[in-house]
Amino acid sequence: MDRTSSHVDVAVIGAGISGLTAAYRLQEAGRVPEVFEADEEVGGRMQARREDGWLVEKGTETLASHGYPATWRLIKDVGLDRDGGVLKVKSLAGVWRDGKAHAGSGHFVGTLTGAGLSLPGRMAMTGMFGSLLPALGKTDTRRPGEGPLGLRTVAELVEGRHPDLHDYLLQPAAATGWAWNTRRSCVAPLVATMVATRGLHGWRTYRDGMDALARRVAAKLTVHTGSAVQEVAAQPGGGVRVAFADGRVLTANDVVLAVPAPVARKLYPSAPAAELPFLDATSYSRMIRVTLRVDRPLAVRQSRGTPKVYALLIPEKEDGYLSGLTFEHSKAANRAPRGKGLISMLTAERATDELIERPDEEVVEALLARAERYVPQLRAAVLGSAVHRFPYAAPEATPDALRLQSAFLDRPHGPVEFAGDWVFQRPTSEAAVQAGELAAERILSRSAGSGPSA
DSSP: OOSSOEEEEEEEEOOBHHHHHHHHHHHHTTOOEEEEOSSSSSBGGGOEEEETTEEEESSOOOEESSSOHHHHHHHHHTTTTSTTOEEEOOSEEEEEETTEEEEOTTSTTHHHHOTTOOHHHHHHHHHHHHHHHHHHTTOOSSSGGGSTTTTOBHHHHTTTSOHHIIIIIIHHHHHHHHOOOTTTSBHHHHHHHHHHHTTTSSEEEETTOTTHHHHHHHTTSOEEOSOOEEEEEEOTTSSEEEEETTSOEEEEEEEEEOSOHHHHHHHOTTOOGGGHHHHHHOOEEEEEEEEEEESSOOOOOBOTTSOOEEEEEOOTTTOSSEEEEEEHHHHOGGGSOTTOEEEEEEEOHHHHHHHTTSOHHHHHHHHHHHHTTTSTTHHHHEEEEEEEEEEEEEEOOOHHHHHHHHHHHTSOOOSEEEOSGGGGTOOSHHHHHHHHHHHHHHHHHHHHTOOOOO
16 A cells, blocks of 8 residues: 555454454455554464474464364365464363373363362362253353343353362363463353363464464455554544554555454454443453473373373462463474474463563573473573563453454444454354454445344
8 A cells, every 4th residue: 555545345343263263254255345454463362483393383372173163164265284384282271280180181081080180179060061051051252241140250150169179170271272361251152162172172373373274365455565554533424533643544444353342442442332231341351371392292291091281270378479381392393393392381470471571581491490491401492482462462352352242243233343252252263263254244234234143
C-alpha cells in the first residue's frame, strides 16, 4: 500500500490464527479481505523461528485430535493434513512431586502412575469427578459461564476437598498452560476444554512449527505485515475508517479486530456501549517463555520405566517461580538438530511480575537457577537462548468476564467485529479459530440482513 487513502472491502486487523481464519472464511464466501499485521511475521502467539536446524516455538505448543473441529476443518481445507504436516506427540505431560516427574497428567496413564497425586488425592479426584459427572456434558465451550459450573473459580471448585486436587491437579494444569491464577479464573472453561479434548490424550503438533497453519492460510490471502493500526472508527454514513501509525488511512466496508481485547478497546475507542462492558472486563494473564538450545537431548528426572515426559507441570506449591518446562526434542524430533536438545522454561506469576521488564540475560539467569533443580546438567549444556514475553498470554476468564460474555455474543451486528480466543474466554487455538469463523459469519449475516449467529 502507498501512503494515500484507499478502500478495501474487509480490513482484518491482526494476522494471528483468528484473524487469518476470519479472512479465509470471508474470502471463501466471496468477500475481498485484506489482513494488516503490525509484526513482520504472521502467527501471533503461534509464531515459530527457524535457525540452523532449530525450530523454536514462541508460544502455543500443541493441538488436540479431539475437541478441535474448527481447527481440523481449516487444516484440511488448506491441505496441511497431507504429507505428514501434523505429527503425533508420543510423550506425555507430567507433574513434579517428591523430587521427580510423574507422567500421565490428563492422560489415562495417570491412573497407573498417579500423575503426582497421593493415594488419598486420587480417591478424592474420583469422588470429585463423580459428583461433577452430571455437569460435564452440559458445559459449553463457547459459553462456559452458562453451564452448571457457573462462575466458580478453579480454587472455589475444590475448596474443602483434599488439597492435592488444587495443588497437584488443577493449579499446575491452569498455570502451566494458561498462566492462570486459580483464585481469579473460572473453572468452567478449563473443564469444558478438558472434556472436549478428552484430557491430554492424542495431542498433535505441526511438523513445520506451530505457525505452519497460519503461514499456509496467509499464503492464500492478501496480507500486509509491518502495518500497525492506530485507530478504527465507524463512519456515520457507513463503512469504517482505519488509520495507521505511519499516517496512512483507508476505508473499509467492514473491519475485524483480531487482537487482544484491551488492544481492541484502545484501537476502537468509539465502540458501541453494548460492547464495552465485556471488552473492559476481559483481562489477561502474562507469561515469559525462555527457550534454550542445549548440546544434548536432556530429560527431566522421573521414575524408571514410566513414559517419557515432554511437558513438566510444576505446581506452585513446589516452586512458585517456574510454572513448567517443556522438552521440545521429546515433542517432535525435528525441533533440534540430531544429538541436540531444545528446552523451554515458563514463568509462574511471581517470576513474570519480577522479570517482565528485565534485560534478557537477567531473565535467563534467574530462570536457569531454578530450572537446574529439575534438570541438573542444564546450565552447562546451554548453547544459546531466546526470551519471549507475552503481556497478553491468555484471557483470564474471570467471573466478571464470563457473566458479561453472553450479552456480548448476542449483541447486534456492526461494521466492526472482533476475533480472538478471548471472545469465548478459552485460551486455546481452537477458540481463536472458532472466533475467526464467528466474526466472518456475523459480517456475512449483516450483509445479508439477518440476525446474530453466535
